Amino acid sequence: MSESENEPTPGTSRTEAAMRELRLRAERRQRVTSSLPPGTPATVQQLVQELQVHQIELEMQYEELLTAQAEMESSRNQYADLYEFAPVGYCTLTPQGEIEQLNLRASQLLGVPRQHAVGRRLAVYVAPHFRAELATYLEALTQLTQPPPVFVQLLTAPHAPQQVRLEGTLAAGPTPAGPPSLRLALIDVTEQHQARLALERSEQRFRILFERNQDGMLLLRDNHFLDCNEAALRLLGLRTKEDLLGRHAAAFSPEKQPNGQFSMLQANAYWDETLRRGFCRFEWCRLRSTGEEFWEDILLTTILDPKSDTPLVLATWRDITQEKQAAIRIRENEDRLRMALSASETGVWTIDYATDQVYWDLRSQTIFGRPFDPRPTPFQVVRDAIHPADLACVTEALQRSAREQAPFDLEHRIVWPDGTVRHVSAVGKIVQSTPGQPGRFVGLMRDITQRREAEEELNYKTQLLEHILVHLPVILSRLAADGTCLEVVGHGLRRLHVQDNELVGRSVFEVFPSLTEPTRRLLAGEQVAFLDVAALGGQTLYYQNYGFFDAQRQQAVLFAIDVTEAEQGRVQLQAEKEFTQSLLNNTVDCVVALDTDLRITAWNARMVALAGVPEAAALGRFFAEAHPSLGLIPEVVARVRQALAGEASALLNWTGPSGTLTLDLNFVPLRHQEAVTGVLVVGRDVTERNHMLAEATRLKLRQQQEVLSAILTTQEEERRRISESLHNGVGQLLYATRLTLDTLPPSEQLRTCQQLLSDAIRSTRAISFELTPSILEDFGLELALRELVKRIPPQALTIDLNLSGLEAALPRPLETTVYRSVQELLNNVIKHAQAREVFVQVAREDGMLHVSVEDDGVGVEDTSEAGPGNGIGLAGIRTRVGLLGGTFTLQSRPGRGTSITLTFPVTG
Numbered sequence: 001m002s003e004s005e006n007e008p009t010p011g012t013s014r015t016e017a018a019m020r021e022l023r024l025r026a027e028r029r030q031r032v033t034s035s036l037p038p039g040t041p042a043t044v045q046q047l048v049q050e051l052q053v054h055q056i057e058l059e060m061q062y063e064e065l066l067t068a069q070a071e072m073e074s075s076r077n078q079y080a081d082l083y084e085f086a087p088v089g090y091c092t093l094t095p096q097g098e099i100e101q102l103n104l105r106a107s108q109l110l111g112v113p114r115q116h117a118v119g120r121r122l123a124v125y126v127a128p129h130f131r132a133e134l135a136t137y138l139e140a141l142t143q144l145t146q147p148p149p150v151f152v153q154l155l156t157a158p159h160a161p162q163q164v165r166l167e168g169t170l171a172a173g174p175t176p177a178g179p180p181s182l183r184l185a186l187i188d189v190t191e192q193h194q195a196r197l198a199l200e201r202s203e204q205r206f207r208i209l210f211e212r213n214q215d216g217m218l219l220l221r222d223n224h225f226l227d228c229n230e231a232a233l234r235l236l237g238l239r240t241k242e243d244l245l246g247r248h249a250a251a252f253s254p255e256k257q258p259n260g261q262f263s264m265l266q267a268n269a270y271w272d273e274t275l276r277r278g279f280c281r282f283e284w285c286r287l288r289s290t291g292e293e294f295w296e297d298i299l300l301t302t303i304l305d306p307k308s309d310t311p312l313v314l315a316t317w318r319d320i321t322q323e324k325q326a327a328i329r330i331r332e333n334e335d336r337l338r339m340a341l342s343a344s345e346t347g348v349w350t351i352d353y354a355t356d357q358v359y360w361d362l363r364s365q366t367i368f369g370r371p372f373d374p375r376p377t378p379f380q381v382v383r384d385a386i387h388p389a390d391l392a393c394v395t396e397a398l399q400r401s402a403r404e405q406a407p408f409d410l411e412h413r414i415v416w417p418d419g420t421v422r423h424v425s426a427v428g429k430i431v432q433s434t435p436g437q438p439g440r441f442v443g444l445m446r447d448i449t450q451r452r453e454a455e456e457e458l459n460y461k462t463q464l465l466e467h468i469l470v471h472l473p474v475i476l477s478r479l480a481a482d483g484t485c486l487e488v489v490g491h492g493l494r495r496l497h498v499q500d501n502e503l504v505g506r507s508v509f510e511v512f513p514s515l516t517e518p519t520r521r522l523l524a525g526e527q528v529a530f531l532d533v534a535a536l537g538g539q540t541l542y543y544q545n546y547g548f549f550d551a552q553r554q555q556a557v558l559f560a561i562d563v564t565e566a567e568q569g570r571v572q573l574q575a576e577k578e579f580t581q582s583l584l585n586n587t588v589d590c591v592v593a594l595d596t597d598l599r600i601t602a603w604n605a606r607m608v609a610l611a612g613v614p615e616a617a618a619l620g621r622f623f624a625e626a627h628p629s630l631g632l633i634p635e636v637v638a639r640v641r642q643a644l645a646g647e648a649s650a651l652l653n654w655t656g657p658s659g660t661l662t663l664d665l666n667f668v669p670l671r672h673q674e675a676v677t678g679v680l681v682v683g684r685d686v687t688e689r690n691h692m693l694a695e696a697t698r699l700k701l702r703q704q705q706e707v708l709s710a711i712l713t714t715q716e717e718e719r720r721r722i723s724e725s726l727h728n729g730v731g732q733l734l735y736a737t738r739l740t741l742d743t744l745p746p747s748e749q750l751r752t753c754q755q756l757l758s759d760a761i762r763s764t765r766a767i768s769f770e771l772t773p774s775i776l777e778d779f780g781l782e783l784a785l786r787e788l789v790k791r792i793p794p795q796a797l798t799i800d801l802n803l804s805g806l807e808a809a810l811p812r813p814l815e816t817t818v819y820r821s822v823q824e825l826l827n828n829v830i831k832h833a834q835a836r837e838v839f840v841q842v843a844r845e846d847g848m849l850h851v852s853v854e855d856d857g858v859g860v861e862d863t864s865e866a867g868p869g870n871g872i873g874l875a876g877i878r879t880r881v882g883l884l885g886g887t888f889t890l891q892s893r894p895g896r897g898t899s900i901t902l903t904f905p906v907t908g
Contacts, residue, residue, distance in 0.1 A: 216317030369416030833857025
């Protein structure tokens with residue numbers, strides 16, 4: 001049968017198509033039977049086949065019936081679970097309102113078991129005043145209309161009424177011919193109902209509070225007035241709400257607030273803050289309708305409006321104009337008081353005798369040298385800060401003030417926590433708040449330390465002046481405007497045989513004719529300073545005079561100081577200075593004297609010749625300006641500073657920038673009464689001396705090199721003689737012995753002897769080669785070093801040899817020294833370094849020969865001693881290198897290897 005035959009033809013029912021499909025599947029599952037005997041007619045076979053197909057078809061129908069029954073049972077169980085345990089009550093009613101069926105939730109809402117509710121009217125469980133609404137709703141359902149849901153109250157719990165929402169529909173009855181059924185859903189809305197009632201009550205209370213509040217109450221949306229109460233209208237002086245509603249929150253406000261912000265922008269900023277935080281409180285300056293300015297305290301609170309997406313804001317206005325004006329007056333008074341206290345540097349302090357606590361401000365605590373602490377302080381802290389010598393008088397003054405109600409006024413000392421003593425002035429009085437109770441002491445304090453110190457300083461200076469006038473050679477004169485002496489006192493009068501004030505009333509022009517000209521200038525208002533010379537009894541006296549004119553008192557003041565000894569000393573000092581300058585100018589050394597500011601105070605003739613700067617031009621100038629090539633050199637400056645610190649030093653063989661002159665510079669501190677007052681720089685020309693020393697050194701070095709050459713030549717000759725003796729003497733004997741042994745019959749002892757002789761012959765040859773490598777004399781340093789490296793077994797040490805610039809022959813002592821040094825260094829590496837690899841480089845370039853031996857061994861800790869081997873050691877290498885004018889450098893770190901570098905000058 002083809003697949004096209006399986007498709008239902010037009011006009012066939014769905015049932016016929018399903019039966020045909022079932023038959024085709026049965027034919028596919030047909031079981032072939034072999035029970036028919038051969039020769040059975042075809043009709044019989046066809047009949048049997050049809051029966052088998054029919055049997056299979058019946059079996060398949062039974063299987064599908066079982067499957068369908070299981071699916072229906074599962075669906076029914078699911079429906080029963082959803083219906084029974086749904087959170088919403090479901091019930092089925094007759095058109096008369098009787099309950100036919102209900103689920104578990106519905107029976108819980110009705111408050112009765114299901115079997116008791118079935119057959120009873122639903123209205124029985126509804127509150128009487130809701131039954132009419134229920135009947136109307138059920139009647140509307142039976143008339144095939146879909147009315148809106150209805151809310152009813154159940155009688156489940158009279159003390160806690162339960163509200164439900166009913167939603168229903170009309171459905172077919174249990175039998176096709178029977179009446180239809182009403183299906184209802186009972187949804188518990190008790191909480192929503194209670195919340196709605198609470199909201200209504202809250203709105204009612206809010207409206208009463210809003211209208212009757214004595215403060216201004218306003219509602220705003222989008223920062224515009226939506227509603228207000230009568231108090232808000234009274235604040236603004238408005239008659240009706242229409243004058244305010246709909247306007248911006250900044251209405252009836254000045255253009256700018258007192259803080260300088262625009263009212264519109266500031267109001268928008270407060271609105272945004274309210275929406276962000278939920279509330280905002282601030283003070284606002286507003287204008288009444290008459291233009292009068294007043295202040296209000298505003299509190300904005302966000303209110304969620306369920307009827308709109310935009311929130312409402314409740315504004316509470318309270319008139320604070322009087323409080324604001326009072327606060328401004330108080331603040332102005334406080335500012336004036338604070339300015340007065342600050343200007344007078346006065347602190348306020350209070351003693352509460354009830355608690356024995358002191359309340360004091362920042363300035364008071366600062367006066368006592370304490371960090372500011374806003375908390376009260378025990379009075380004992382203040383008592384402890386009073387100077388012990390003044391504590392008794394302060395205590396007595398406080399007690400008398402409390403006993404007699406007298407003002408407290410006292411100056412005393414206090415001691416800061418760091419031990420500093422300060423003077424304070426304290427005033428105050430007792431304030432009695434309640435009769436019979438301990439009062440409070442209110443006082444002011446001021447730090448008068450500077451005033452007391454100034455007074456003490458003035459007293460000291462007065463006493464000092466009196467001491468000077470009594471004991472020092474000073475004369476103090478006060479002259480009237482006409483030159484009459486008002487006061488002439490001082491110990492300086494004694495040398496003139498005049499007593500104090502003996503000249504009062506006399507004219508200064510008469511007493512001291514030599515002072516006529518300067519005195520006239522002094523009385524004319526000039527300040528004068530002059531030296532007066534007087535002759536008395538064959539003795540010359542000198543007086544240094546200073547004077548000024550006091551315009552306020554219209555009198556002149558003249559001080560005269562007897563400087564006779566000083567002038568005599570100056571003359572003597574000038575003579576000594578001239579003598580010293582003569583010595584300095586005739587010495588062969590360069591001499592410079594500097595003061596502590598590095599200004600030149602002495603400059604001899606040798607320095608004039610060296611620097612090309614005359615003495616007059618150099619004196620008083622900075623050393624670095626007068627001689628930059630010397631005064632700016634860092635090492636010179638450092639030693640000058642060292643001498644100013646009191647330590648002498650020297651800078652030997654200083655050549656300076658020119659390089660043509662060599663000086664030995666000595667820096668000596670100049671002292672006066674153990675104090676350093678300057679620096680003496682002495683420079684000696686040692687150019688010729690150094691030339692002579694250099695020539696002597698070169699001559700000595702040449703002699704040493706000649707001696708070394710002779711020593712090395714003699715040593716090499718001796719090595720050659722020993723080498724030839726070993727090779728021609730001992731070597732030939734050993735070789736002859738070997739030939740003799742070769743003629744003997746072979747045996748184990750003979751072979752052992754032959755091996756020992758072979759080793760002895762090789763050792764003899766090696767020693768002979770090491771003593772005098774003939775290849776060094778015959779072929780030069782390069783081949784000798786390569787042969788030396790070849791003779792070291794690779795398993796003993798890996799050597800990396802690098803040679804360059806050795807094509808030309810070197811001086812024989814130099815070649816020998818280099819060869820012996822490399823040989824000794826390699827021996828040391830093999831014996832002591834424990835190295836795996838060594839790098840050897842010998843290079844000649846730019847007139848220098850560089851030798852480097854570097855290994856990766858254990859390193860060398862002490863480089864000053866010779867090596868422990870049999871060679872010349874490191875000390876010997878140092879000596880050879882030094883005698884040839886070379887340098888020896890060793891760098892080593894324990895565990896990181898050793899690097900030795902030799903550098904030789906190559907001549908010729």
